[in-house]
Amino acid sequence: MLDFEIQDFFEKNNFEKIKIEDNFFNLGSRRFYENPFTEVLSYILDSETQFSGRKEFIEVLLKDCIPEEALNSLIGFGKVSTQTATLKGNVMDLIFYNHTNIVVFENKIFHSANNPFDDYVTDIKKRYLRHQHHFVLLSYKKKAPLENWYYISIQEKFRKFNKTYTYNFTNKWDYFIKDYILHFSNNNTFMNPQEKKFYEENFAKIILASNNLNNFLLDIANSFLVKANVKSFEIDAKWNSETKAIRFYPFDDKSNIVLIFNLDNTFSTSVYYYKDFTSFNDFIYDEVGKDAYKSWPEQKICCFTLNDGISFKSLSEALDECEKQTKIMRKIYIEKFAEIIDL
Structure with missing residues (x-):
C-alpha cells in the first residue's frame, strides 16, 4: 500500500483517544510520573493515614508476595519512609x-528497572x-523477577482493589485515593465492541502505518546524530503511558537530552545529567534555563523538564532546542567533567 493510501485511511477514520474518567492526577503528576505515585502510596500504607480502606x-497489594504473618503485622502497624x-x-x-x-518498594512506571537493586538488598539486610x-x-512492564525481588503489576492490583472496595465518600480521602487508583489502573483502556471491530478490520493498515512511524523516528534520530554530533540515541517506544520519545546521548555516559512526541501534535524536551544533584544542580540549572525548565532530583541525578504550558508546535523547533541543550551539555562537560569523558 502506498503512503498516500495510509494518509487517506487516517483522514477518513477517527483516532481520538478513548475517553476515560477525568481525575486530578492527570493535571499535576506528569501523567504516570513516579514521585507522586510513591508519595500517595506511602500515605495509603502508613498507619496514620485517614484513608478508610x-x-x-x-x-x-501484598497478599501474594509476603507471608500472612508479616502481612497482618504490617496491617496492624506500619510506618513509611520515602x-x-x-x-x-x-x-x-x-x-x-x-x-x-x-518491605522495600521500587516503583517503575515506565522507566527501565536498572537501579542498584543489589545495594538496596545488602543495605537493608545489613542495617535491619x-x-x-x-x-x-x-x-507496568512485566519482566522476569529480579533475584530477591517480587514483581507486582500495578495495573492488575489497582484494578482488583477498585473492583472489590466500596469507597466511603463521607471521607474526603476516599475521593482522593479513588482518583489515584483510577489514574494508575487506567494505563491501558478497554475498547468497546465497535472499536474492537474497527481494529480487527483495519489492523493491516494500522501495522503498516506503525512501521512507517518507526522508520520516521529512526530517520529523525539518525539525522540528528550527524547534525548535532552526538554519540548515540535510543528510541523509547513508550516515554510514558501515551507518548513516544528519542533519547540523544552526547557522550559515552548516561546523560541525555530527550525529544518527546505528545498526543496533541506538539513536542517537548527533557534533559538528564547523571551528576550528583546536591553538588551540581544549581550550576547546571542556570545553564539549562530556569525560565523554560523546572528541576527535580531523581535517584540523586539532575533532571529538567519544560515548565507547564511550554511545548513546541513544530518538530524543527523541538530539534533546535535539543541541539541547543546538546551544546550546553557539551560546554558543561568541558568545564566540569572533561577529565572523565572522551569529548
Missing part, C-alpha cells in the same frame, strides 16, 4: 516497616538484622 488495600538513601548513597523509593518486618526483609518491584 488501608487494610483492604494492603491485603490486595527516598531513603543507602550507605552508598543510592536512593530507595519507599520503605514500609514496623518492629519486625520491612532483626527484621524480616521483603523486596517488591512495582511496574
Whole structure:
C-alpha cells in the first residue's frame, strides 16, 4: 500500500483517544510520573493515614508476595519512609516497616528497572538484622523477577482493589485515593465492541502505518546524530503511558537530552545529567534555563523538564532546542567533567 493510501485511511477514520474518567492526577503528576505515585502510596500504607480502606488495600497489594504473618503485622502497624538513601548513597523509593518486618518498594512506571537493586538488598539486610526483609518491584512492564525481588503489576492490583472496595465518600480521602487508583489502573483502556471491530478490520493498515512511524523516528534520530554530533540515541517506544520519545546521548555516559512526541501534535524536551544533584544542580540549572525548565532530583541525578504550558508546535523547533541543550551539555562537560569523558 502506498503512503498516500495510509494518509487517506487516517483522514477518513477517527483516532481520538478513548475517553476515560477525568481525575486530578492527570493535571499535576506528569501523567504516570513516579514521585507522586510513591508519595500517595506511602500515605495509603502508613498507619496514620485517614484513608478508610488501608487494610483492604494492603491485603490486595501484598497478599501474594509476603507471608500472612508479616502481612497482618504490617496491617496492624506500619510506618513509611520515602527516598531513603543507602550507605552508598543510592536512593530507595519507599520503605514500609514496623518492629519486625520491612518491605522495600521500587516503583517503575515506565522507566527501565536498572537501579542498584543489589545495594538496596545488602543495605537493608545489613542495617535491619532483626527484621524480616521483603523486596517488591512495582511496574507496568512485566519482566522476569529480579533475584530477591517480587514483581507486582500495578495495573492488575489497582484494578482488583477498585473492583472489590466500596469507597466511603463521607471521607474526603476516599475521593482522593479513588482518583489515584483510577489514574494508575487506567494505563491501558478497554475498547468497546465497535472499536474492537474497527481494529480487527483495519489492523493491516494500522501495522503498516506503525512501521512507517518507526522508520520516521529512526530517520529523525539518525539525522540528528550527524547534525548535532552526538554519540548515540535510543528510541523509547513508550516515554510514558501515551507518548513516544528519542533519547540523544552526547557522550559515552548516561546523560541525555530527550525529544518527546505528545498526543496533541506538539513536542517537548527533557534533559538528564547523571551528576550528583546536591553538588551540581544549581550550576547546571542556570545553564539549562530556569525560565523554560523546572528541576527535580531523581535517584540523586539532575533532571529538567519544560515548565507547564511550554511545548513546541513544530518538530524543527523541538530539534533546535535539543541541539541547543546538546551544546550546553557539551560546554558543561568541558568545564566540569572533561577529565572523565572522551569529548
